[in-house]
Amino acid sequence: MRRVLDAETSVFFRVTGTEESRSVDHGFVYGVDDSVLSNYRCHYMGMDPFLSRGLNEKDSHRVPVIVSNCLVNYRSFERTEFYNDFFRPNSVHSVLGITLHSDIRSIGLLAVHRPRTPFQPV
Numbered sequence: 001m002r003r004v005l006d007a008e009t010s011v012f013f014r015v016t017g018t019e020e021s022r023s024v025d026h027g028f029v030y031g032v033d034d035s036v037l038s039n040y041r042c043h044y045m046g047m048d049p050f051l052s053r054g055l056n057e058k059d060s061h062r063v064p065v066i067v068s069n070c071l072v073n074y075r076s077f078e079r080t081e082f083y084n085d086f087f088r089p090n091s092v093h094s095v096l097g098i099t100l101h102s103d104i105r106s107i108g109l110l111a112v113h114r115p116r117t118p119f120q121p122v
Helices: 036-045 047-055 057-062 082-091
Strands: 009-016 028-029 066-068 094-102 105-114
Touching: 009 036, 028 036, 028 105, 036 105, 047 094
Parallel strands: none
Antiparallel strands: 009 028, 009 105, 066 094, 094 105
């Protein structure tokens, strides 16, 4: 999947909580150190427009796959603290977000990240 999508990193979260108080577990990362995920949970999770969209039960059923440039205006997004202090230092530019379901309940979120420049196989 990484080669097909030109992705360097990804994260998977299990959705936890009830409809009224949805959240995610600690998560599993590919392509980056676990400390990046800890930093995300401590400082940037509340700023993440993609996570809030994935946890919105009504939206996630309507469109279970979302590309970041369909969710945010990149000209504005690239000026945010989240983009400049978290995405950019971790070589993330765009996201393909997939909401996983069991019946009608969201059970997981998979985010595949692409850098600004395409992945170059070695």
